[in-house]
Amino acid sequence: MVSPGTVTSVLGPVDPADWGPTDCHGHLFIQRGLPVELEPDFLLDDVEAAVRETTAMREAGGRVVVDCMPIGVGRDVDGLTAVARRTGTVVIASTGFHRARYYPADHWVRRYDTDRIAEIVVAEWTDGIGRSRTRPGVVKVATTGDVPTPVEAKLLVAVGLAAAETGLPVITHTDSFPAALHQLDVLERHGVAPERVILSHMDRHCDADQLAEACARGATVCLDWLGRLDRRPDEVAVELTRGVVERGHGDRVVLGQDLARRQYWENYGGGPGLAHLFRTVVPKLAAHGLGPSEVEAIMVENPRRAYGHA
Template identity: 30%
Template sequence: MSFFRTVLGDLPISQMGLTYSHEHIVIEDSYVTAGHPEFLLNDSSLISQELHSFYLAGGRTVVDTMPANCGRNALKLAEVSRNSKVQIIVPTGIHLEKYYPRNHWRYTYSEDELSRLFIADIEKGIDQFDYSGPFIKRTKHKAGLIKLATGDDPINKHQEKIFNAVVNAHLATGAPILTHTNFGRQALEQALLFKKLGANLEHVVLSHIDRAKEVDYNRAVLDIGVKVEYDSAFRWKKDGPNYTLNLLLELLPEYPEQITMGMDMAKNAYWKSYGGTPGLNFLIDTIPAFLKEHDLEKFYDYIFFKNPKKLYSFEV
């Protein structure tokens, strides 16, 4: 039976419902927010308020994307999930280098040690202190996917170590993989490396690829067999082209089973509950009308229901 793993436990994929595939629900006061205070998202009341609005609009599941020792707080994620009724998939893994201090353990741990850490998050439970201190106190809240990230430059040896550790954990546990790309850069290289390492590409999604803009580049990534996640529909300037919507028009008919969407609202200024805009419901409020206008309504179910169910499931 296929299931997906939420912060509050495992559920059959039939209960996943409408799913946003890349979000930032909690970003705790951390090294990340010290350098990027606009990323601070740790007010449980405000977060619960926004999530509950999403639930009332029909949303059921969100994928949080802050991995190990990077502002992750499993206890707070569980709290806002209970408060809002929204199911939250929580990651393990490692983010971009810039979100960690230069002497971080990510650089000294071996591939095998990183693999075992990721597997422990998935099978035993996430550390209450998120690996920020000398003691580990595992919670009952388990990770439901594994994240990695690359930047603007070609994939380096350190990042290759992370790739190997992530794929090891993926193959050992069946957990899906989600990645960060900078404006889609290195996306094709990511996809090819996952294929080389033997990952199950049906359970691998590369994020932010719409920021690359070019249809042919997105097509080349999709041809490898991975899924892609688009989250910039609200970011493009109103007086210019909306590259995210352009990509949907061009690629949904060709790759209906490989495209997902999210909001990636890492900045608190994007949250209505924090006094910002456009808010988490933006996609629910806009994408159905856009698809209907272009006679693409049938793809709504693929983007928000069918594709996330396949992507984020554990196969047992």
């Protein structure tokens, strides 16, 4: 058992003195598996590259990264632990599941029933992940489109049961606003209050009113399409952040940079790199009218509360 509010990193319970500005939906490693087979640019396999990239992130002010690769899709807990040890960064690992399309046809997520899947997630918390004994700090779950696929619907229930039992927070992949509300409904029905849920990717498909509605239910909205400058300017997420704050929910919004491609890492020959959120986006929050206490809430306090144990 851990006391309420404690955050669990790959090195154990987080000392509050180590906490700071947080990338709430990040990626440090994606080892080989079906996602990399489908998209070779997803391969993030080099510990030295991750250490250098994370060191640059720290120099820009970043202190915490949540790695959002869960069970069976290229998660690398030993790599995460190495980065945490060598850089002094708080690194949070995920248990749980990604979208169904990332699991091979013969994977157990497709065969096992809800209770058995929930037991596997609970065991990652109680015993640690594999031989490493490293504990996850969050449970991931993903649904595709507005309505989950049958496998995803099963995994969503299993994650709800596991989070209710372990007290871990939940981070979700959302494809739409209705999907996000559906996730909150199902998780709540299985004992996970919206206050324990972080909804990722909400800036891809929501306007500020919809974000505020999700916050009003108690969920934390994660705006994480930052740094994908080939697809969208950062100002879109920055303006949405301001919109959430103006609607009275500055305590429920967090930021991330879902830079899960080699092309976005300086140490794989691309950019803008993992320092981007702290070096470039945080100053933009102030330039778009957010005050220091509002920025502190978004970058530091809200993530700490969202990733704390029930």
